Amino acid sequence: MASRDQFQRFIFEDSQVRGAWVQLGESYQEIGGQAPYPDSVRSLLGEALVASVLMxxxxxxxGTLSLQAQGEGSxxxxxxxxxxxxxxxxxxxxDEHAVSEENFHNMLGEGRMAITITxxxxxxxxxxxxxxxxxxxxCLEEYFERSEQIPTSLFLFADENSAAGLLLQRLPGAxxxxxxxxxxxxxxxRTIEASELLELESETLLHRLFHEETVRLFDPETVAFRCSCSRERTLGALEAIGQDECYSILDEQGSIEMDCQFCHAHYRFDRNDIDHLFTGHTLH
Incomplete structure (x- = not known):
């Protein structure tokens, strides 16, 4: 049985060529279960998650690295x-038009994509x-080529149960x-099959691909889903909205309620919370 939710670096000995492998199971299913994603959307989300780990x-x-795409398609x-x-x-x-036969470009349409490092x-x-x-x-290979001047190859696959990827890079000084x-x-x-990357353990896969090369694997690392939202961070977002807007919402609704878009955690703030946020003490 292939290992799940693991990341592993490797290098080709005595060279300036390195690589990384990742396989997601439970974490991918937990994230994919947050909404009724069509198969095409779920698979692309899986590829993006894998890419974020590898990159x-x-x-x-x-800190964090995020991959963000905004589009005008489905x-x-x-x-x-x-x-x-x-x-x-x-x-x-x-939207409802994101059907399984649509490809990457059709789903996103016109728009932008960015890598954000925080x-x-x-x-x-x-x-x-x-x-x-x-x-x-x-697209990500081209990003590395243009922005980082580092030749990079990425192989990303996802199905309904798991997602996996392989990264190869040629470092400066080659x-x-x-x-x-x-x-x-x-x-x-380039001969790799989706089933191999999704199902095989790293050692088996790398031996199958590169058995004529000397490959050194580093210790595997666990990958897991965890949302970074918190009550404190949500209060920070309210502070950014501004005092007047927050009190306007309170006057209209009696409280401010916010849901995390990633994990659906629910946060509720009453007037005492907002008083304390903007003045440091309770006014009412």
């Missing part, structure tokens, strides 16, 4: 996020992802031997 692994930071929003400690969350917004300390960074390729993986290795491993990786 976050290429960065040395504490899929209006696609968002996947992974933290440095491998906690993921994600969502998609769609470190716990330091400045937030956002990079625009080209939407010129036929698949999500192809030699002629590394160029040859890069060509070989990419040729081999």
């Amino acid at each position: 976050s692994s290429t960065l040395k930071f504490e 899929l209006s929003t696609l968002m996947a996020e992974c933290s440095h400690d491998r906690y993921i969350r994600g969502l998609a917004r769609f 470190p716990n300390r330091g400045n937030r960074y956002q990079g625009v992802v080209p939407r010129e390729q036929e698949t999500l993986a192809g 030699t002629e031997e590394d160029d040859d290795l890069w060509g070989r491993v990419n040729h081999l990786a």
Whole structure:
């Protein structure tokens, strides 16, 4: 039985070529169960979740990396996020026209896609992802090529039960031997079947693909769904809305109620809460 909800880095020994593998089971099902997603939307959300894990692994930071797409097609929003400690969350917004036979471009239509890196300390960074390729993986490969100048290959698959992916990268400082290795491993990786990536354990898969190369696997890491919402963060969002707007809602509705779009946690704030938020003490 293939391992589930795990991430693992690997390198090709004595080279500037590295890789990463991820497989999602329970975490993907938990996120996919948050809404009645059509198969096409659920699968694309799975690919995006896998991509967020793989891409976050290429960065040395504490914080989150999110992939966000806004579109004018039947899929209006696609968002996947992974933290440095491998906690993921994600969502998609769609309409009834998001049918299973639609492809990536048809579902999103015109729109933009971005990678947002939010470190716990330091400045937030956002990079625009080209939407010129036929698949999500192809668009992200082009992002790495244009924005990071790092040749990258991504293989993303998802079905109703699991999602999985493989990333290969050629790092700066590559030699002629590394160029040859890069060509070989990419040729081999393109032979991978969705069923292999979704079902096989990392060691079995990598041995099957690269048994003629010397591959070193690092310790696996657990991936899990966890939402970063909290009552405190929700109060912060209300503070951003502003005092006048919050009191206007209170006057009209008696309380302010908010639901997390990722995990559906429900938060309710009364007038005492809002008084304390804006003045530091209760006025009423």
